Amino acid sequence: MTLPITVVTLFPDMFPGPLDVSIMKRAQDKGLFSLSTVQIRDFAFGKHKTVDDTPYGGGAGMVMRADVVANAIRHAKKESPNAKVVFMSPSGVKFDQNKARELAKHKDGLILLCGHYEGIDDRVLQSEVDEEISIGDYVLSGGELAAMVVVDAVVRNIPESLGNEETLDEESFDIESERGEKLLEYPHYTRPVSWEGQDVPDVLTSGHHKNIEKWRMEKAFEKTKKNRPDLLKG
Ligand code: ADE
Numbered sequence: 001m002t003l004p005i006t007v008v009t010l011f012p013d014m015f016p017g018p019l020d021v022s023i024m025k026r027a028q029d030k031g032l033f034s035l036s037t038v039q040i041r042d043f044a045f046g047k048h049k050t051v052d053d054t055p056y057g058g059g060a061g062m063v064m065r066a067d068v069v070a071n072a073i074r075h076a077k078k079e080s081p082n083a084k085v086v087f088m089s090p091s092g093v094k095f096d097q098n099k100a101r102e103l104a105k106h107k108d109g110l111i112l113l114c115g116h117y118e119g120i121d122d123r124v125l126q127s128e129v130d131e132e133i134s135i136g137d138y139v140l141s142g143g144e145l146a147a148m149v150v151v152d153a154v155v156r157n158i159p160e161s162l163g164n165e166e167t168l169d170e171e172s173f174d175i176e177s178e179r180g181e182k183l184l185e186y187p188h189y190t191r192p193v194s195w196e197g198q199d200v201p202d203v204l205t206s207g208h209h210k211n212i213e214k215w216r217m218e219k220a221f222e223k224t225k226k227n228r229p230d231l232l233k234g
Pocket of ligand 1: 137142
């Protein structure tokens with residue numbers, strides 16, 4: 001089954017970009033998802049095809065017009081009428097692994113709306129958008145890079161997409177402590193066993209699986225305490 005993803009954007013040339021290499025390329029080739037774009041400007045009116053205008057109430061910047069953006073979204077909906085419409089915005093709900101898993105299950109597809117300028121007329125969000133998602137507490141120049149991040153994270157959570165389900169299970173946020181805390185990944189090593197004065201920890205070459213598991217859990221906990229103490233219950 002193919003997850004159809006449509007990006008509604010003023011910059012369709014940015015796609016597929018990184019979504020056409022590596023695991024994303026393989027996932028597309030396997031038919032796990034399809035990616036298409038809709039150019040918002042194609043739905044603008046008049047000779048100048050303007051998509052934005054000055055904000056009511058004054059203030060800096062321009063606002064994308066509700067009528068133009070709504071027509072672009074409605075065009076995307078013709079292909080996937082039951083797709084979930086997600087607006088990429090720094091004011092959205094914070095994106096995380098749980099949200100990626102949830103969106104990966106939405107087989108009717110995703111329409112990712114990318115904004116530019118100061119924002120989009122709020123009325124189009126009221127009538128056409130199901131969810132507003134932020135990829136983090138920083139402001140990008142537009143939603144396109146955020147949409148790429150969301151597509152990558154979502155597609156990796158389509159079960160067949162990695163070819164190796166264990167890989168997904170053992171990554172950061174899939175390791176849990178005994179207390180049910182999500183932990184970051186433990187450190188990894190491969191050959192050579194000794195490199196520039198640093199040796200691979202003995203336990204990893206011991207063949208003692210119980211000890212290896214215990215060591216990895218300890219290291220995952222240490223890493224989480226150092227980099228993401230907010231994930232621990234304290
Ligand atoms: N558009 C601009 N900044 C963004 C962010 N942090 N997340 C999602 N979309 C955005």
